[in-house]
Amino acid sequence: MTVPAAGRGTTTVAPRAVRRIAERAAAEALPDGGSVIRGSAAVRGATARIAVGVRLPYPLRADEAAQRIRERAETRTAALTGLSVPRAEVRVDALSVAAPPPVPEAEPGPPGDEGGSGPRIRAQRRVPATVLAAVGAAACGLLLVDVIAVRFGGAPAGWRTAVVDWAAAHGPADTAVRLAGVGAALVGAWLLGCALLPGLRRRLRMAAPAPEVRGALDRTAAARILRERALGVPGVVQARVSVRRRRARVRAGVGYGRPEEVRAEVVRVLGASLPELGLRRTPALRVRVRREPGRRTPETEVPEAADVPTVAGRPAAAAPWPTDVDRDGAEDGTQDGPRNSGEA
Template identity: 40%
Template sequence: MTVAAAQRGTTTVSDKAVRKIAERVAAEAVSVSVPGAGAAKGSATVRGRRADVAVDVALRYPTPLPGAVRALQKHVTDRTHRLTGLDIAAVRIAVTALIPVPAAAKSVAPRNHSAPASAEPVVVSRTPLRWWSRRRLPMGLLTLAAAVACGALAFDLILVHTAHRPAALWRTHTLNWLSGHGPGEPSVVIGAGVLAVLGLLMIALALTPGRRGLLTLASPSPRLRAAVDRGAVAVLVRDAVGDTQGIGRVRVRVRRRTVAVRARLAFGDRAVARRRVESAAGRALEGCGLLRVPRLRVRVRPEAAWDPETEEGGGGVGHPVAVTADGRALEGANR
């Protein structure tokens, strides 16, 4: 006897199970490119036969991020659908770190699930310039407070009109207190001030993106959204500037519209070093593929033991310069 499908029961896949599967699937692709790296964390929401998935990953550097994220998004969608049987409506990939590949590993071409597709022109999509936050905690608290207040009032009204019970004490006391206190009393003024501050806070949360630590990347597809952390951009710019000849300590601060580079010059001409720093930092920013490249501000200051006459052919690497306590080079030290 054949039993109908409806009588055999149903299979339900929980949000937690889908989240773990998506994390493992993302780790499969990412760990091939970056040994030891994988999905940092993820989330999933299941609605019937559909699921929304979000995964945070770390990718290797250098990697064309739009193509790599697009390939990783397709991989997570296909594998999660095949393992869970659910229709994956949307997969959001967030790149939280860029890990440089060791020199020894660069010579070996590993099998890369997140390899970018063939070179194609980057078309600026309608992706917003700022990465907006979902505001889950404020929205959750606001929804909980509204649900408790409206539920308590509705429950009391139902009891009054159906069971013919007197109104709840909290409701009668509140009405009596409001009828006996005017607008000029300190308690009313304080309460109104607190409500005004909460209202301004809610307006600020509604009008501001919130996730200031993310910079949006240029996307070749309107349906693909990608972002990179400011800290990762700062590390890339700092490493690029640190490789410049004559530069010692480097400090980089990445903001939403500007990138400030503060470098210390150990030897060489200051104007030449500044041009080299600007060129290296500009190439690093262009390589990030940002939707809006921030303005670059460079400041190069000499070290206490700076030798302006030391260049590539003189007292560069392998030709140390003897320096006195006041920063002057000893006569004949470069000879």
């Protein structure tokens, strides 16, 4: 027996289900970095109206992205619910800026390595540019004012006639003309140097993680960092550091301990600190240590209760003061502090 259509029952899709389907369908069309914030749906008979609020990544063409989301939401909602979706509303409620991808740190090469990318940072030359612009503007302004005055029937300015008369009376053999020419040549060479040379000699070029990134480190800052690391070595009580493009020189004063051992520790600590500066070219390290005057090593201090023969109020046959040593371990021939010979 055939049951009439009116008695077969009905299928009702709740607005909540329609809303979830619309949100899921809109999420399928979102670009990378986008998300669905909220959605709503209203069902009347066999018709449903849906609205979806989304967050889109920036930068992005919002109109094109919203068009794709709307078409996807209408098509999928109608296919999955069996309802007619005449219109879907898409609201762009927020824009989000995606975090930039992490940039890998540039690994500094060995000493002498000229790797890296990008030209050096050039000095802005503000003072030379300002002086040249001011002098040129003043000279051109005075000449222009005088030419306009003569054009309108006035007399030439006194300074212009004086300059012309002086130039007519003095030739290239005069001392004043030669000195003026030498001065003009020096000023021209200085201006050419300012225009062609990059400058910023006090800054060390850093390794660039990308071709469009350039960085520089001030030499004073690099020397201050190395000095703090050197003063942290046990036995070092004073340190002087100078950093150049190719070499870093360290002079350390030893207050206690054996200078050879202190120097080896300074070389180890600063050798590990130089790559941390991130320079494009790691400078070669040269370390020199010296005994600070008036200080003794623990090995040469005399115990109070010890019966040690003295000569002129000093212990006899005391160990000599160590000599300066550089990074290569060679003595430089100088000795610091008094030397006890033990002779009467």
